[in-house]
Amino acid sequence: MGKRVTILDVAAAAGVSRQTVTRAMNGMGDISESTRRKVLEAAEQLGYRPSRHARSLVNRQKTHALGLVVASLRNPYFTDIAADMLSEATARGWQLMIAASEGEAVEALRLLSTQVDVIAGHFGESDAEVRDAAQGLPVVLLESRSELPGVHSVEIDIASGITDAVSALRERGARRFGMVDSAYSERIRGVYEPSPKREWFEAAVGDQLVGVVVGEETISGGGRGFAELLRVHPDIDAVLMFNDLMALGAIQGAHSIGVDVPGEVRIVGVDGLALGDAVDPPLTTISLDQQSLASNTLDIVETLAKADFARIDPIHRSVRSKMLWRESA
Amino acid sequence: MGKRVTILDVAAAAGVSRQTVTRAMNGMGDISESTRRKVLEAAEQLGYRPSRHARSLVNRQKTHALGLVVASLRNPYFTDIAADMLSEATARGWQLMIAASEGEAVEALRLLSTQVDVIAGHFGESDAEVRDAAQGLPVVLLESRSELPGVHSVEIDIASGITDAVSALRERGARRFGMVDSAYSERIRGVYEPSPKREWFEAAVGDQLVGVVVGEETISGGGRGFAELLRVHPDIDAVLMFNDLMALGAIQGAHSIGVDVPGEVRIVGVDGLALGDAVDPPLTTISLDQQSLASNTLDIVETLAKADFARIDPIHRSVRSKMLWRESA
DNA sequence: GGTCAACCCGTGAAGGTTCACGGTAGAGAG
């Protein structure tokens, strides 16, 4: 009653042995065509389905599993990453198990840790917390870097992208720079501290910096931030938005307050979201090259797999960001 | 060399038996605190990690796996669904394995079929093809319905949503209706045939239908379709867009050609994308209630699990769509 | 001293599959 149909049931039904059923099911040799048909028929009849667990158990996990932790599947940035990871992983014969932390990364980690061999992801928590929650699993930190043993990382070199963007904007005539930074740190830690992007940006523009305001990392937050920035500093001619989502809002906001983009103000985002190509004018952005983020991650993961997931010296990679010139700048 | 560290290695290192290690690792009783510490230490030392396969094998798969096939993780509609499925599955103790078919659903199915117990998803292929590719796994069709045995389904009642939308638009004064339909069938089968949405729409508006054009299912495709529709029929005062993505384009297109929304033309989309709330004016849409799509799917899946995934009579559910009145209509 | 619980720990079996090897039958060669 409710008992699972095993390979032995099929074997009995077909009047053969386990091994013969295996040969039939997996299209191996050493079996006559007639027996193969007989077995396949019996299997079909009984609704036999090999147990993936028993199979993986004996196969020494030829097909590995990678766990991906993202903040939310409702944020296009993370879904883009998930999409890239998924195709990269699938292409290399890895399973990808996705968990959306929705703020609770530790919880997501605990869930994944019993199901996968490696964990990759973005985490709000400290490196040490992450490492502990991973229960000894190797961890690949995305877009940041850690010095902890057993914690690998792939960071994205946004700094160079920002420098490139600023010098290219200068070539196009920009002289008065502004930025809308993220209010993230304020929400989390109660007090605002400049994001790394802001620091790189300030270093790049030097004394041509006119003003910086802070906004929520959403489309509408970007719109409000942009409007605020231009209200205070109407003479700004180039704005770096913290991310593409906010930049999308900025473009929209520019429409409403009657500012011409890129005529009066050039707008640059950060992320390289596909969505940025669908607005008018299409968004110029510092593309984070999530594709090679994914491939670098998988490189690390495969190295880890070769070492049988033992503790090996942390691997750190860096991915260059690159400009995606569209029409908003 | 490269051998996996098993429970026996830990047991030997700690000078105890397998069972004791199990007790220590899983926080069970019948073990002294000192032994537990000793075992945990040895496990930590050796980097021991229980094999999920061996564990699931003996546990009769207490934690099941559900495979989800979506067309693409770059389409916000599908990522919204994936997000809902993920949280619903996680909440019920299921794993979710996502596969992006990117057109090749059969390939994705074959991949998933060895890893999960049930498959749910959207498929371009015929029901029979899907059923065969699933290799005997039960299948839950999303947003459509099949009469095949062993193929369950959760459909979304968009028809009633469209009827509701039309009558509400009439109350608001709309009298000349138009629609931008999807060109999907044309791309796939070479010849355009009206989508079900168009048929329901036409049935609802009756002789108040002014015109229908066809467009690509993207933001820009929606913009082009909308502009085209208004060029041919400038007197239209309400437009149903095939989906939200296209509706977003329509709103944008209305901006560019100087049409006031909803003053001159009311725009309604279909999907209920979160993104629709971020544009100006916010998009009114026929929301597909992906939340209950997900929960209904999981209901079916759990019923299937109770029946040990045997062939049982197909289960069909229907989810009502509901209007999300925002400002574009 | 004996009985009994409570506590702690170990052994056989099971779970479903694949790998490595061994075995049988028939055909062809000598």
Add this chain to the structure above:
DNA sequence: CTCTCTACCGTGAACCTTCACGGGTTGACC
């Protein structure tokens, strides 16, 4: 007729964990 070779099929073992049960100590209590 005997030997060898090929084609086909079966048996033991291994993969790693948990469950069910059984065994041994210790201390309390009569």
